[in-house]
């Protein structure tokens with residue numbers, strides 16, 4: 001059997017990549033009824049408050065709002081389980097192309113609700129809560145939608161982690177992102193450190209985590225955490241974000257979703273596995289309606 005460069009048998013590699021690809025394709029609805037997860041879900045339900053709101057628009061862009069303004073949009077337990085439900089809804093939204101994640105009332109999110117944190121401050125419950133949020137945020141990042149976090153006001157702790165589960169981050173000119181975990185005697189646990197390293201590199205991740213350094217828009221852009229800055233007071237930030245995102249979501253949903261899948265496989269798989277996946281994703285759009293229309297129009301790229 002032929003060996004690929006990383007030493008994994010080629011056939012095994014192909015199977016792995018295809019398994020990954022079809023897992024992304026299938027609509028997993030949605031709750032994994034694993035007993036540990038069910039246990040943590042039940043525990044999270046004991047900490048109510050706020051909501052995660054989802055609006056799916058005809059444009060193919062959905063807006064997800066972290067809504068708990070009395071606590072600066074901190075995540076209560078029920079908001080964690082609602083986030084999972086909304087992600088599940090988005091996994092089955094086949095017309096979707098883009099997603100905006102934002103906070104209610106002009107601020108992003110102040111992390112986990114400290115009242116809930118105090119009540120479940122033993123390591124076992126902490127790890128279970130982290131596992132639940134890691135899984136949900138990984139599914140969020142893997143949606144076949146191009147996602148952007150609109151950061152207004154503050155994104156602190158778990159809120160900063162949530163921004164890293166989106167493909168892009170936009171900040172208003174007065175906004176701030178801060179991984180405050182160290183000041184709380186913690187490290188990120190919602191997958192935020194692993195994702196941060198992939199976005200800004202380990203040197204910058206160390207500065208942000210070990211120094212709990214405040215990230216304003218200029219510094220954010222400099223280190224590649226922030227993709228663009230919206231000037232406060234100049235129009236409606238949500239409309240501006242939709243306009244910004246539409247540069248990437250214009251066009252046919254199957255093609256936009258295919259773009260996200262090939263980029264995701266490039267980011268998450270070995271080169272051989274990513275190449276296999278890319279071929280298969282290519283096969284889903286080759287000869288498809290958008291491809292045939294472009295050929296019929298004799299499209300030129302001047």
Ligand SMILES: CCC(=O)SCCNC(=O)CCNC(=O)[C@H](O)C(C)(C)COP(=O)(O)OP(=O)(O)OC[C@H]1O[C@@H](n2cnc3c(N)ncnc32)[C@H](O)[C@@H]1OP(=O)(O)O
Pocket residue numbers: 070071072074110111112113114115154156157158159180181184186189190
């Ligand atoms: C995954 C790990 C984590 O996420 S650990 C949590 C990390 N987050 C934090 O430590 C945030 C702590 N909060 C703060 O620093 C401040 O409240 C911030 C967000 C800067 C807002 O300050 P400021 O504008 O002065 O408003 P404030 O302090 O009066 O807050 C308004 C009300 O919101 C509440 N609040 C805020 N954050 C949380 C939170 N994470 N959990 C629970 N409640 C929170 C404040 O307690 C305050 O409530 P109240 O009006 O006093 O009843």
